[in-house]
Amino acid sequence: MKAIAKAHAARGADLIEVPEPAVRPGHVKVRVQYGSVCGTDMHIYEWDAWASHRIKPPRVIGHEFSGVIEEVGEGVKNLQPGDEVASESHITCGHCKQCINGQAHVCVNTQILGVDVDGGFAPYAVIPESNARKTYGKIPLDIACVQDPLGNAVHTAFTGPVDGQDILITGMGPIGLFAIGVCKAAGAKNVAVTEISPYRLALAEKMGADLILNPAKEDVTAILCKHYPLGLDGTLEMSGHASALELAIQATRPGGRISLLGVFPDQTVGVRLNDAIFKxxxxxxxxxxxxxxxxxxxGELLSSGKLDITPVITHRFPYEDFNSAMDLIAKGETGKVVFEIG
Ligand SMILES: NC(=O)c1ccc[n+]([C@@H]2O[C@H](COP(=O)([O-])OP(=O)(O)OC[C@H]3O[C@@H](n4cnc5c(N)ncnc54)[C@H](O)[C@@H]3O)[C@@H](O)[C@H]2O)c1
Ligand SMILES: [Zn+2]
Ligand SMILES: [Zn+2]
Structure with missing residues (x-):
């Protein structure tokens, strides 16, 4: 089969011929239908410092995908051929302190699909049973494939109250855009957002944000203080930009919450932390x-019909055309890009 792989320790990726993976105990073989491209795939493609330390080529990439179960391995109990599933990218050990205490999302032995083991930008992928999440209701597979990053938005939003709250989301990448829909579906009173790319500001409008601000063009702190004189109840930081964290500290009300998902490229971030402490x-x-x-x-949000993420999925490519997709993503004028694989 032909898979998108990091075949060499250098920039780029290749469509290479690899053997179809065989199912093994505790695992399922997924006939992949759709994949979606993540910032992590871009780091691997660009072969930055993180990727070159972590990835051991040859590696089939792709950790966000959906498909149909083709075959189940010995001991698999909850899935059967024909089931529609989507990937959870974190393979956890099940026996570290975190795993046995209901905190498997911070398992110390986490391996990531398409990073540490072969992923799903290929016609077939073999993954642990628990990493293949059966889709709820009638979630189409071209939507189901983005649940790994959509899950980042859901996790961040629900780490504090949402219903009836005024929420600020900084950074309108795919995850920030998803978060607008999640907060609206969960009953947020107002969703204010910030972003510097005009293309993505337009997508925020499509997702139904109530107040859309561009920190590159206007005094966002002053505008937020005017609209929300008591401060916002919660801020979801999804840009990875230090100035957005500073804004979050200034704009969030005393006693509110700031939930940090964005990863800061600089190891240290200078903000007025005392302001957060005294608030x-x-x-x-x-x-x-x-x-x-x-x-x-x-699954509940998607299958209830309350959450519509289709405006965020802006482009589709046959997976063989991945170089064109990567070039377009690098230009910044995309939401989520989906690969048609099956
Ligand atoms: N913690 C985790 O488990 C986890 C998982 C996935 C992604 N992430 C991180 O979450 C963030 C969001 O992911 P994504 O895929 O949507 O990323 P993305 O890079 O596509 O989106 C970030 C957006 O922030 C915007 N931005 C830059 N500076 C800004 C500023 N000063 N104010 C407002 N917006 C600004 C960018 O233009 C971009 O659209 C990234 O930092 C990513 O690395 C974290
Ligand atoms: Zn991802
Ligand atoms: Zn563990």
């Missing part, structure tokens, strides 16, 4: 998805 703001660090509460919540 008694609850600052939370968010990683991955809660296993498996986030998936249950996400």
């Amino acid at each position: 008694g703001i609850d600052i939370q660090a968010i990683v991955g998805r809660r296993l498996w509460e986030t998936w249950d919540k996400m």
Whole structure:
């Protein structure tokens, strides 16, 4: 079969011929239908410092995908051929302190699909049974494939109250855009957002944000203070930009929460932390998805019809045309890009 792989320790990726993977105990063989491209895939494609330390070529990439179960291995109990599933990218050990205490999202032995083991940008993928999440109701597979990053948005949003709250979301990448829909579906009173790319500001409008601000063009702190004189109840930081964290500290109300999902490229970030301390703001660090509460919540939201994420999926490519997709993503004028694989 032909898979998108990091075949060499250099920039780019290749469509290479690899053997079809054989099912093994505790695992399922997925006939992959759709995949979606993540910032992580871009880091691997660009072969940055993180990727070159972590990835051991040859590696089939892709950790966000959906498909149909083709075959189940010995001992698999909850899935059967024909089931429609989507991937959870974090393979956890099940026996570390975190795993046995309901915190598997911070398992110390986490392996990531398409990073540490072969992923799903290929016609078939063999993954642990628990990483293949059966889709709820009638969620189409071209939507189901983005549940791994959508789960980041769901996890971040529900780390604090949402219903009836005024929420600020900083950074309108695919995850920030998903978060607008999640907060609206969960009954947020107002969703204000910030972003510097005009293309993505337009997508935020399509997702139904109530107040859309561009920190590159306007005094966002002043505007937010005018609209929300008491401060916003919660901020979801999804840009990975230090100025957005500073804005979050200034704009969030005393006693509110700031949930940090964005990863800061600089190892240290300078902000006025004392302002957060004296406001008694609850600052939370968010990683991955809660296993498996986030998936249950996400399945309910998607299948209820309350959450429509279709505006975020802006482009589709046959997976063989991945170089064109990567070039377009690098230009910044995309939401989520989906690969048609099956
Ligand atoms: N913690 C985790 O488990 C986890 C998982 C996935 C992604 N992430 C991180 O979450 C963030 C969001 O992911 P994504 O895929 O949507 O990323 P993305 O890079 O596509 O989106 C980030 C957006 O922030 C915007 N931005 C830059 N500076 C800004 C500023 N000052 N104010 C407002 N917006 C600004 C960018 O233009 C971009 O659209 C990234 O930082 C990513 O690395 C974390
Ligand atoms: Zn991802
Ligand atoms: Zn573990």
